[in-house]
Amino acid sequence: MTNKPYESMSEFQMALRTFSRNRVALFCVLVLFLLYMGAIFADFLSPYRYDNEDRRYSYCPPTQIHFFDDGAPSWPFVYGIDLEYNEYHKRIYTEDRSKKYPVKLLMKGDEYRLLGFIPIKTHLWGVEAPGRVYLIGADSRGRDLWSRILYGSRVSLSIGLIGVFISFTIGLLVGGISGYYGGRVDNILMRIAEMVMMVPGFYLLLALRAAVPPDFNSVQVYFAIIIILSFIGWAGLARIIRGMCLSLREREFVMAAKSIGLSDFKIIVRHILPHTLSYSIFAVMLSIPGYILGESALSLIGLGIQDPFASWGNMLSDAMSIVKIKFYPWILVPGFFIFITVISFNVVGDALRDALDPMLKSEGQG
Amino acid sequence: MALDKTLKFVRSNGMFLYVMKRLLISIPMLLAIALLTFILMQMTPGDYLDTMRMNPQMSEETIEYYQKLYQLDQPVWKQFGAWLINMCKLEFGYSFHYNVPVTKIIGGRLFNTFILSLASFLLTWAVAIPLGIWAALNRNKFSDRFIQFMSYVGLSMPSFFLAMIFLYFASQTGVLPLGGMYGPNHEDLNWFQKIWDVMRHMAIPAVALSVGSIAGLQRIMRGNMLEVLGQKYILTAKAKGLPQNRIVYHHALRNAVNPMITLLGYEFSGLLSGAALIEIICSWPGLGALMLTAVRSKDIYLVMASMMMGGFLFLIGNLLADIALAKVDPRIRYD
Amino acid sequence: MKNLLKIRDLTVCVEHQDNKKIVNQVTFDVKDAGIVGLVGGSGSGKTTTGYAILGLLDPALSVTSGQIEYKGQDLLKASDSEIRKVRGGEIGMIFQEPLNAFNPVFSIGYQIDEMLQYHTDLGKNQREARILELLDLVGLPDPKRLIKNYPHQLSGGMRQRAMIAQAIAPNPDLIIADEPTSNLDVTHQARIIELFQKIRTELKLSILLITHDLGMVGHLCDEVAVMCKGNIVEFGTAEEIVSDPQHQYTKDLMGALKL
Numbered sequence A: 001m002t003n004k005p006y007e008s009m010s011e012f013q014m015a016l017r018t019f020s021r022n023r024v025a026l027f028c029v030l031v032l033f034l035l036y037m038g039a040i041f042a043d044f045l046s047p048y049r050y051d052n053e054d055r056r057y058s059y060c061p062p063t064q065i066h067f068f069d070d071g072a073p074s075w076p077f078v079y080g081i082d083l084e085y086n087e088y089h090k091r092i093y094t095e096d097r098s099k100k101y102p103v104k105l106l107m108k109g110d111e112y113r114l115l116g117f118i119p120i121k122t123h124l125w126g127v128e129a130p131g132r133v134y135l136i137g138a139d140s141r142g143r144d145l146w147s148r149i150l151y152g153s154r155v156s157l158s159i160g161l162i163g164v165f166i167s168f169t170i171g172l173l174v175g176g177i178s179g180y181y182g183g184r185v186d187n188i189l190m191r192i193a194e195m196v197m198m199v200p201g202f203y204l205l206l207a208l209r210a211a212v213p214p215d216f217n218s219v220q221v222y223f224a225i226i227i228i229l230s231f232i233g234w235a236g237l238a239r240i241i242r243g244m245c246l247s248l249r250e251r252e253f254v255m256a257a258k259s260i261g262l263s264d265f266k267i268i269v270r271h272i273l274p275h276t277l278s279y280s281i282f283a284v285m286l287s288i289p290g291y292i293l294g295e296s297a298l299s300l301i302g303l304g305i306q307d308p309f310a311s312w313g314n315m316l317s318d319a320m321s322i323v324k325i326k327f328y329p330w331i332l333v334p335g336f337f338i339f340i341t342v343i344s345f346n347v348v349g350d351a352l353r354d355a356l357d358p359m360l361k362s363e364g365q366g
Numbered sequence B: 001m002a003l004d005k006t007l008k009f010v011r012s013n014g015m016f017l018y019v020m021k022r023l024l025i026s027i028p029m030l031l032a033i034a035l036l037t038f039i040l041m042q043m044t045p046g047d048y049l050d051t052m053r054m055n056p057q058m059s060e061e062t063i064e065y066y067q068k069l070y071q072l073d074q075p076v077w078k079q080f081g082a083w084l085i086n087m088c089k090l091e092f093g094y095s096f097h098y099n100v101p102v103t104k105i106i107g108g109r110l111f112n113t114f115i116l117s118l119a120s121f122l123l124t125w126a127v128a129i130p131l132g133i134w135a136a137l138n139r140n141k142f143s144d145r146f147i148q149f150m151s152y153v154g155l156s157m158p159s160f161f162l163a164m165i166f167l168y169f170a171s172q173t174g175v176l177p178l179g180g181m182y183g184p185n186h187e188d189l190n191w192f193q194k195i196w197d198v199m200r201h202m203a204i205p206a207v208a209l210s211v212g213s214i215a216g217l218q219r220i221m222r223g224n225m226l227e228v229l230g231q232k233y234i235l236t237a238k239a240k241g242l243p244q245n246r247i248v249y250h251h252a253l254r255n256a257v258n259p260m261i262t263l264l265g266y267e268f269s270g271l272l273s274g275a276a277l278i279e280i281i282c283s284w285p286g287l288g289a290l291m292l293t294a295v296r297s298k299d300i301y302l303v304m305a306s307m308m309m310g311g312f313l314f315l316i317g318n319l320l321a322d323i324a325l326a327k328v329d330p331r332i333r334y335d
Numbered sequence C: 001m002k003n004l005l006k007i008r009d010l011t012v013c014v015e016h017q018d019n020k021k022i023v024n025q026v027t028f029d030v031k032d033a034g035i036v037g038l039v040g041g042s043g044s045g046k047t048t049t050g051y052a053i054l055g056l057l058d059p060a061l062s063v064t065s066g067q068i069e070y071k072g073q074d075l076l077k078a079s080d081s082e083i084r085k086v087r088g089g090e091i092g093m094i095f096q097e098p099l100n101a102f103n104p105v106f107s108i109g110y111q112i113d114e115m116l117q118y119h120t121d122l123g124k125n126q127r128e129a130r131i132l133e134l135l136d137l138v139g140l141p142d143p144k145r146l147i148k149n150y151p152h153q154l155s156g157g158m159r160q161r162a163m164i165a166q167a168i169a170p171n172p173d174l175i176i177a178d179e180p181t182s183n184l185d186v187t188h189q190a191r192i193i194e195l196f197q198k199i200r201t202e203l204k205l206s207i208l209l210i211t212h213d214l215g216m217v218g219h220l221c222d223e224v225a226v227m228c229k230g231n232i233v234e235f236g237t238a239e240e241i242v243s244d245p246q247h248q249y250t251k252d253l254m255g256a257l258k259l
Helices: A005-020 A023-040 A145-181 A183-198 A201-210 A218-248 A252-259 A264-300 A312-320 A322-327 A329-364 B002-012 B014-043 B048-054 B060-069 B076-088 B102-137 B142-156 B159-173 B191-229 B232-239 B244-282 B287-296 B300-328 C046-053 C080-086 C108-119 C124-137 C156-168 C186-203 C214-220 C238-243 C248-258
Strands: A066-069 A072-085 A091-114 A118-127 C003-014 C017-031 C035-039 C061-070 C091-094 C174-178 C206-211 C223-228 C231-237
Touching (some): A005 A329, A023 A145, A023 A329, A145 A183, A145 A218, A145 A264, A145 A312, A145 A329, A183 A218, A183 B014, A201 A218, A201 A264, A201 B014, A201 B244, A201 B287, A201 B300, A218 A264, A252 A264, A264 A312, A264 A329, A312 A322, A312 A329, A322 A329, A329 B142, B102 B142, B102 B191, B102 B244, B102 B287, B102 B300, B142 B191, B159 B244, B191 B244, B232 B244, B232 C091, B244 B287, B287 B300, C003 C046, C003 C206, C017 C035, C017 C046, C017 C061, C017 C223, C017 C231, C035 C046, C035 C214, C046 C061, C046 C174, C046 C206, C091 C156, C108 C124, C124 C156, C156 C186, C186 C214, C206 C214, C214 C238, C223 C238, C231 C238, C231 C248
Parallel strands (some): C035 C206, C035 C223, C091 C174, C174 C206
Antiparallel strands (some): A066 A072, A072 A091, A091 A118, C003 C017, C003 C061
16 A cells, blocks of 8 residues: 555544544643743733742742632732741741732733833733732742743743754654665664663763853853753654654655655655654654753753743752751642643653554554 | 684574674773763863862872873873773772762762662562553553553653652651661661661652653553463463463563563663752762762763763663573574 | 264354354364364354354453353353363364464473473473474474474474474364464475374364365365354365355355366
């Protein structure tokens, strides 16, 4: 049975249909969508900027939003926060019921730049100063954790996408060439890939990070991290692509393309790789968590995104102190976000692989 | 005559040939890692000896000694050669941060990481294999679905985060120690209590490390078992009148476990690398924690030595896995 | 001549779907030391009938009615442990693709030995001797070396013989052979046919031969049951069926054969 590109499109559509029947996977797609929306609209959705600090409220617990005022339902509001020190010099925060701050919608808060250049101050919700609303609590500097989680999602989620994009491109090229030519080229390229996969990932990560000049600013560090992660990650994708190409090159449509005199490169790029694209999408999905975790790990130990910028990883570095975890457990929340992101990608990737499975199997038999 | 005999021995003993082949492939790999490490070293700005020179406690002789040892005034390729040779002599250079030759610190740390990894490894396989078999035998029943669900959670949970959560609960309940490798009175304990002390400290990091691996391995075991149980030879075994236990635990299991033997090697290396972060969080004094300190303080020789250790241990793990696979699956040997 | 195996009104359906009958009211006997052929195309239900005898049906199928009487016992009503005793020890089975049917990680000798371990009381040395005997009986060369070989090291024909050796090891009275030669080339087929005749004569066992190959049936079988879509459409001695087929389907099969 020959497999021309238009036929594979309809097979791919069949796979999509199988996928869409999987309700759990669809739910996870929704979750991911919400997460990425949250990242894009972080400024708007959060009441404060990521670096809006107020040291009076260091490690303030989550402020309770009240929906009832003395028993009667009312518009949501928060009380003021009072700070006392107990006999152990530990901070105790209590509600100051004399001050009431209603939750406001579309209020003016910290300034940010919409689409990167339009200065604007409107936030979706918040409370008027001097009230503070800490939805999930505050960190050591009194910065709102919820806002920082939203801003942090920008880093954590984008690194996943950009990193995997770079790795995938490299992997496609290497895997495509390797799988198509076979023989010596294949051998050498795959040995290199094995070598890269061989060095224990975390160690390689650290070593590469060590090679980055110390005077890089945050943005440069960000890109350096992406490049480092891509350097480690391309090998796995390349091997998958290579496997597919190896079996694909025996197919009739490749023979046909050759017979009309197409150059090897054109054959690889125009005919073989498009086939692998649809199949490898699950591999892409399943490797994104690796990048997110890689960045988180680096930031966790202080080698990634630095303060004051937020990333889920560097927010968790606070949680490396057991004392802090014990008394301020809300600093663990960014970890849950990492978890939810990772599990969503895993579910979606798995579901895609299951949906593509019959195709994978038939392609593998050349 | 001797040549004939050797050839005959080699040809007739498939296993020996196989091991030799694998070893021969490993050596260039190791060299390649060394090269990569060396190139990285060169990329770091500055001459490593500068840091040494800035240290007032360093004597001129020591500096000269290291300069000669690493041939730092020679062209780059000679430096690489010198570094390689030194490595083989187990001379790993000098740690600026700890102010001792690298070999002095790396050994102990390596051991600590090793036992943590080993504990996690054993835990993983001891739990995942039975779990996978049980899931396969109870396919699609509630117990299977539950295990699969938990596996998903376990796979997606970042191990460092899990360690943090464990530490949180430990801090609230006081059941397990909160980090480090030894209790405060470790020296005063007898050897049995010492082991117990270390094990208690190892509990949280080892379990946090294992959860992800257990989830993944269990899935593979279950998948393999299901595939094997659908094979014709299982039907034959049934037709032979063999009892169910023998069919599952002897005929099926042997085949299901085979493909996983190669995983042993990868598992081990993955553990070494994954352990690093957990070590840092749980204050476990291992190679990963060491590497982090080294990177933070730009302690180059230490960084490179740790990386070589990692690569080397991975290769050993792989080689052992290959040998184990050949022993267990006769089809590989006679190819 | 006594009837070793009596199958009466055997009906097998897809589970919970009583209208999808894979095997419908199948009735026939296998005599002592007789060879019965069960012939038909794919989907005829012949393989399912064979599997049903030993309770090896796919879990998606279930027996809805009928009896399978073997030495006075209804196998369909037998308990698990009773059926296990019958499997291998009393009724042996040979499968189509011996490469898949042997466990790839154990040696041939080991797997035959397993049969003897579970169905006989022979000691280690006696078992060894018996295995060599068996391998010799089925015509395999160099039995001493063969015992240590793994299934993938043997050729297809040799594997099938080894499979037969394994099946006859515990001296069963009936062998069910499911398409034993379909994956072999013609020369090997002929030799296997010879082997079957040999073991029937020397060991006095019956054979239920399941196949689509009418030619093989003609050479080997005493009686033939022709199956089509789950039913037996014709039953008779081999000569009758081959020389004078009655039912249209049998005629079609014979016609195809002559071509």
